[in-house]
Amino acid sequence: MAQREWDESDVRIRPNKRGTRPRTKDRPSHEDAVVGRIVTVDRGRYTAIVDEDTPQERLVVAARARELRRTAVVPGDFVGLVGDVSGRPDTLARLVRVQERETLLRRSADDTDPVERAVVANADQLVIVVAAANPEPRTGFIDRALVAAYDAGIEPLLLVTKADLKDPAELLANYSLLPLTVVVSRTAETDDDGAAGAGIDARGADGASAKLDDEAVAALRAELDGHVTVLLGHSGVGKSTMVNALTGADRATGGVNAVTGRGRHTSSSALALRLEDSPPGSWIIDTPGIRSFGLAHVDPDRILHAFADLEPGIEGCARGCRHDAAAVECGLDAWVAAGNAGEAGPARLASLRRLLGAGAREEPQDTKELGS
DSSP: OOOOOOOGGGOOOOOOTTOSSOOOOOOOOOTTOEEEEEEEEETTEEEEEESTTSTTOEEEEEEEOGGGTTSOOOTTOEEEEEEOOSOOTTOOEEEEEEOOOSOEEEEBSSTTOOOOEEEEESOOEEEEEEESSSSOOOHHHHHHHHHHHHHHTOEEEEEEEOTTTSOTHHHHGGGTTSOOEEEEOOEEEEOTTOOSOOSEEEEOTTSOEEEEOHHHHHHHHHHHTTSEEEEEOOTTSSHHHHHHHHHOOOOOOOOBOTTTOOBOOOOOSOEEEEOTTOOTTOEEEEOOOOSOOBOTTSOHHHHGGGOTTTGGGGGGSOTTOOOSTTOSSOHHHHHHHTTTTOTTHHHHHHHHHHHHSTTOOOOOOSSOOOOO
C-alpha cells in the first residue's frame, strides 16, 4: 500500500474561542492625541481643559486607557486624549498618555508607608494654609508641607487666616528667619445685608458671607498671578473661602466642630480653577482638607533643606551625624544654643528631629484622604 503524502492543507486548526486576531505588545502611538490640562478627577472620570485660552477652549471628560491603569493622573497633569474630544454633553474621550511632569507634589499616608501618593502635578507654588485659631495651627504640619514643597521643587508661601481671632505673631516667629513669603488674612462674619465687616465677599454654602480683608486677598493674588498654585491645609482653615474670593467660584465652606476643634470637610476632590482677571496660565488648585501628610518618600538628608535657619549648624557636626535625637555632639545643638536660630531655635530643632525620627507622623484628622 502506497504511503500517503501529507501537506499543510491536511492540518485542522480548531477555532480560538478568544478570537483569531494575533496579540501584540505594540501600542498605538496616538500621534493625533490632543493635549489637555486635568482640572479635576472624580470616580474614574478625568475632566480636562482643551485648547486652553483659545476660542475653541472646552472641557472634555475622559476615561483612562487600560494601559494607564497603574499610572496616577492628578489635577495639573497634561494628558493626551483621543476619541470624542468635542466636549459635548454625554461624550467620553479616552486618556492615553500622561505628559512628562515638571513638578509633582507627593505624600505618603504616614512616615512608615512606602507607597507614594501623587497630589498635584506641574504646580510651581504651594500655599500652606493655617488658621491663627479655630482650628489651632500646628507648626508640625507647616514644617511637613515645607519639606514636601522643597523636595518637589515648588516655591512655598504661608497664608494665615482668621487673624482677627488671635494674633499670629507667636506662630510666625517660628519662621521669621526663613525666606518665606507670609500673607495674613482676617475675616468678619456678616449678615446678608452686609451690616458688619468690609472687604471681599466669599459666600459659603449656608448663604452666610465671610468678608475677607481685601488687602490680604490683593497681596495673595499678586503672588499667584502667572503661576499654578496649590492650596494645602486642614479642613476649616478657610481654603475654599479664599479660593472663592480669588476665582469667583462657589466652593462650599464649612465651620469647625466646637467639641473636637476639627474642621468640617466640604471639598471632596481637588479642583483647578482660573484666577479672575489674571494673566493666562494663572491657576489655583483647591485640595480637600488633609488627614495626614507623611514624608516616607523624602530622603532624610533633604528634610534639613526645609530648615534654612538650622542648616548652617551642621558644619559643626562629626562625619556621619544624623542630626536626630540620638545624635551625639550634633552641631545643631551648639548652633541653637548660641542663638543663631533665634528665640524659636529650640522649638525648630525639636520639630526637625521629630521629622527625622522613625515612625513620626502627623496627628490624624477626620477628613478625606488626599492624593492618588
